Amino acid sequence: MSATSLSLPPPPRRAPEFGRDALIVCESLVRIYQSGSVEVQALQGLDLTVNTGEMIAVVGASGSGKSTLLSILAGIDAPTAGRARVDRWDLLAMSRSERVEFRRRTVGFVRQQTASNLVPYLTARQMIDLPMTATRTPVRQRRERTAELLDALGIERLADRRPGQLSGGQQMRVAIAVALANRPRVLLADEPTGELDTDTSAEVFGVLRDVNRRYGVTVLVVTHDPTVSGRVERTVAIRDGRTSSEVLRRTATGADGDTHVIAEEYAVMDRAGRVQIPRDFREALALTRRVRLALEPDHVTIRPDTERDG
Ligand code: ADP
Numbered sequence: 366m367s368a369t370s371l372s373l374p375p376p377p378r379r380a381p382e383f384g385r386d387a388l389i390v391c392e393s394l395v396r397i398y399q400s401g402s403v404e405v406q407a408l409q410g411l412d413l414t415v416n417t418g419e420m421i422a423v424v425g426a427s428g429s430g431k432s433t434l435l436s437i438l439a440g441i442d443a444p445t446a447g448r449a450r451v452d453r454w455d456l457l458a459m460s461r462s463e464r465v466e467f468r469r470r471t472v473g474f475v476r477q478q479t480a481s482n483l484v485p486y487l488t489a490r491q492m493i494d495l496p497m498t499a500t501r502t503p504v505r506q507r508r509e510r511t512a513e514l515l516d517a518l519g520i521e522r523l524a525d526r527r528p529g530q531l532s533g534g535q536q537m538r539v540a541i542a543v544a545l546a547n548r549p550r551v552l553l554a555d556e557p558t559g560e561l562d563t564d565t566s567a568e569v570f571g572v573l574r575d576v577n578r579r580y581g582v583t584v585l586v587v588t589h590d591p592t593v594s595g596r597v598e599r600t601v602a603i604r605d606g607r608t609s610s611e612v613l614r615r616t617a618t619g620a621d622g623d624t625h626v627i628a629e630e631y632a633v634m635d636r637a638g639r640v641q642i643p644r645d646f647r648e649a650l651a652l653t654r655r656v657r658l659a660l661e662p663d664h665v666t667i668r669p670d671t672e673r674d675g
């Protein structure tokens with residue numbers, strides 16, 4: 366008798382996984398910091414998906430959880446609950462050694478303070494080389510990669526300078542080159558232009574855009590700068606540790622043949638169907654605890670509850 370006579374149970378039916386094709390997925394992500402007896406909920410159920418090759422801006426007020434999100438995606442900090450995946454790595458289930466590997470190879474991180482990215486006594490060339498020694502890259506490949514990055518970031522002539530001999534914008538270019546040394550799939554930058562003047566900030570942003578296109582590296586950049594967020598296809602806003610809205614931009618050609626950028630703001634709905642109504646909308650119609658929802662053929666209406674009992 367052959368084993369084919371065994372009848373197997375049908376395979377379990379599962380809902381398609383949220384963000385299955387995305388490079389980065391956060392779902393109901395929670396990070397609680399315990400400081401003394403006080404709990405701070407830095408992330409309170411954040412949802413986000415980012416596709417390979419995208420460049421997105423993350424905006425939000427100070428304290429809204431932007432740096433916490435980036436530290437988690439960089440593998441520096443661990444989430445309290447929820448789901449977070451980058452490439453094939455589950456950030457809640459990584460072992461220590463996997464985390465080291467992930468930080469070395471999958472993500473590049475540019476920190477908030479320009480100087481904290483750099484080693485004061487090393488030259489630009491030595492700093493770019495350093496991450497590749499950690500991954501035991503052969504010396505010839507290291508030299509080639511360093512030369513390529515110095516060229517791509519326009520800092521060849523600064524290769525033998527130390528951070529103290531570089532301007533803020535130049536330091537940021539070196540920091541980006543260091544972050545890209547091991548060919549990460551994702552480049553995370555936390556307010557890289559925060560300490561720079563407007564022109565230099567635009568220049569650094571141009572560099573991020575350029576490496577995004579040149580290397581296909583997926584870029585997440587936290588910024589306060591409204592002109593910067595105006596130059597990406599997607600801006601994600603975080604409020605109180607959650608994604609509250611997304612602005613998508615596309616170029617369109619008008620009847621006059623001119624191209625212009627159209628920006629549309631979207632509210633973000635989580636998997637349970639929750640949507641946050643912006644404060645100005647709520648105030649305009651005095652929407653409070655209870656609202657009336659109605660399904661129309663192609664939209665949903667939300668009305669104030671007019672039959673409030675005293
Ligand atoms: P953002 O980068 O948007 O300004 P953060 O992610 O740095 O916000 O911080 C979000 C919240 O978490 C803030 O209330 C902040 O005070 C708190 N927080 C951040 N890091 C820590 C920490 N290590 N310990 C305690 N609270 C923290």
Ligand code: MG
Nearest residue numbers: 431432433477
């Ligand atoms: Mg921050």
